Amino acid sequence: MGKYLVLQTDFGLGDGAVSAMYGVAHMVSDDITIDDLTHEIPPYDIWAASYRLYQTVKYWPKGTVFVSVIDPGVGSTRRSIAAKTSSGHYIITPDNGSLTHILHYQGIDEIRTIDEIKSRLPHSEESHTFHGRDIYAYNGARLASGEIDFAELGPVVSAETIETLPIIEASIKQQILEGSIDVLDIRFGSLWTNIPLAFLKQADIQHDDQLQVTIFHQGKKVYQNIMKFAKSFADVNIGEPLVYVNSLVNIGVAVNQDSFSKLYHIGTGTDWTIQLRKAPKIIFE
Amino acid sequence: MGKYLVLQTDFGLGDGAVSAMYGVAHMVSDDITIDDLTHEIPPYDIWAASYRLYQTVKYWPKGTVFVSVIDPGVGSTRRSIAAKTSSGHYIITPDNGSLTHILHYQGIDEIRTIDEIKSRLPHSEESHTFHGRDIYAYNGARLASGEIDFAELGPVVSAETIETLPIIEASIKQQILEGSIDVLDIRFGSLWTNIPLAFLKQADIQHDDQLQVTIFHQGKKVYQNIMKFAKSFADVNIGEPLVYVNSLVNIGVAVNQDSFSKLYHIGTGTDWTIQLRKAPKIIFE
């Protein structure tokens, strides 16, 4: 069976940091396959780290160990924790909110704390600023390789004690759908909302229906337009907006072959909310 | 024998898309090695996708499976196809022109269509916008691992039926060489033409000869200069232009330790053509 260790950081790939994490993990075991989630999480952006885990973890084989190190509090008293998700994956990360989306949308079975004094790369005690290498890659590789099991990482802690970021729930009331714009499909600038496809079905919205899309920033309307609920980007003309189902089976808003985010200066996070409804039918008599 | 799956996309590495492709492929098989061609193809740039395959495929072991997903028409009626190249490699890609250079310069033995309904990641039916994960990585891993063989991907289609982009043939007439500027050596800004070294030999051009280089955009002259046909960049001074043989044994034009493309605003594609000839000898009497 494959033994996978998958790394996520905000370190970028421009220096030797990620490579040192790979090297340390390979020193622990030459029997694991190491891959990346992404290393381009914007610096200190725990929300993005949490979302990218939610987006990706379940597409990996059960038992895969994820290490996620977006860690503005490195060296402080924030804990290092390891989670076993309900989907059968492991995530090792600072306790700073990185598990928010997985906990909320997919579930976590058990969380343990890691003793940063005992469980660290031997002879790394003098450095307090690179736990990605000294704590996370090291323990991730020990767990992925089977050198230790999950219980050996440290004592169980309650899920209620871990840090989480505030989330806005998607809602549906009288056929009006509301949610937040959680993240971008980065290269293409499409908006990914937290409104599930199921809500569109509840509101009896079908492919090819015209929808009214309204976007708010801190409650203030910043965009409104009517666009098609399209099955694919190619269903609308180049340069035309559309509503579509993204790869997490949530609702996305995009412009075919352009960046919605850049064109209309739309950002992400709980400050950015969105409302969808069937467009009022205009009847000419 | 190694079982290699190599991925190319325009998704970038900034979010979880490429990692989800890796995960799906590893779920299919833990017996394959997955690597990247590049994920930084400019969005929707099928020409670049086609060229990067041409540049890279033959340097991988025979039997390697390439998956190339630059797919502006995802979810439309464009086909998904799989090619067996004359060099003994496999490429799985949307049928939108991504095979143009391989077909033209290296040859393809057989092409098959993939049934997107039957041959897809189980339970991925609701999403129509991420075939990279649901169709291409999934089938690429099945082929690379040997779970299925090439014939099981789907029925044979004629090479005449696949989409190709227009190519300008390099030519040589009366010692004058002409061709197109197909692509950049991205980090360094050197121009890669489609003029083969063989043409220089036919025109009796030797290393250290002075050549007249003329560049046209849509037929209009935009650059002309005399420069050396150098064996290596170090044969000219820093900041000096040169003609050289690139890693595909075609003719390149560069500035030593600077970007020719940026300095002279030269782009790529069939709109950008180039002419080379021995520089007229100036004889002072």
Place this chain on the structure above:
Amino acid sequence: MGKYLVLQTDFGLGDGAVSAMYGVAHMVSDDITIDDLTHEIPPYDIWAASYRLYQTVKYWPKGTVFVSVIDPGVGSTRRSIAAKTSSGHYIITPDNGSLTHILHYQGIDEIRTIDEIKSRLPHSEESHTFHGRDIYAYNGARLASGEIDFAELGPVVSAETIETLPIIEASIKQQILEGSIDVLDIRFGSLWTNIPLAFLKQADIQHDDQLQVTIFHQGKKVYQNIMKFAKSFADVNIGEPLVYVNSLVNIGVAVNQDSFSKLYHIGTGTDWTIQLRKAPKIIFE
């Protein structure tokens, strides 16, 4: 035992160059694991290449083969060399200064030259501009896989004959510490000096002491401030500067959650020097 080949270049990941290196190495052997140090060394920046090797090599298993190709002199008479480091790793690289930091700070046991005519990818003779693929990845894979041993790469040469870049030694005199700013922690903009933690101990500087930090460019003072010697970034407020111990157990200077380099326009290299001392105590009577 794992057989690791680790690649570093200034090629970027935007085209097919790095992938062709991977492919060539896999053609040599399907029994090696290939990973990256970084491919984003600034073009032609041999100093950065040398530093990133120094930063990373020792965190990989002994026997790992590194290939580092920052090679402005490709195709010239500069030699190709292979080094066995005192830490038990191998580095194959152009002889242009890439071994400067490893040689100075960690030590090299033996250096050999590679015959670029005999030891190259078969049928690659026509191209003189991509030794990364034709010489370095090829020989790196032969060494990593055990197809050849170190002695078979070529004859021994003296360490005195290889190219090195000038280094400024860190110094301590009368409790004043001086050194150079060698490199950035790229994504975060922190300054990494060559002053070791040991010097702070000698100067009896403890965590939480206030230090006076002065930065010079070509000998001219460009920055001076008083800041804490913090155990971790979280020990100071967001936006506040600090002195800290970096992951190589050298002294770093940073701003918590901001870029020191960008805020104060500080660069790297031997032109950029730094002085640290205990801040004079101001006593109000």
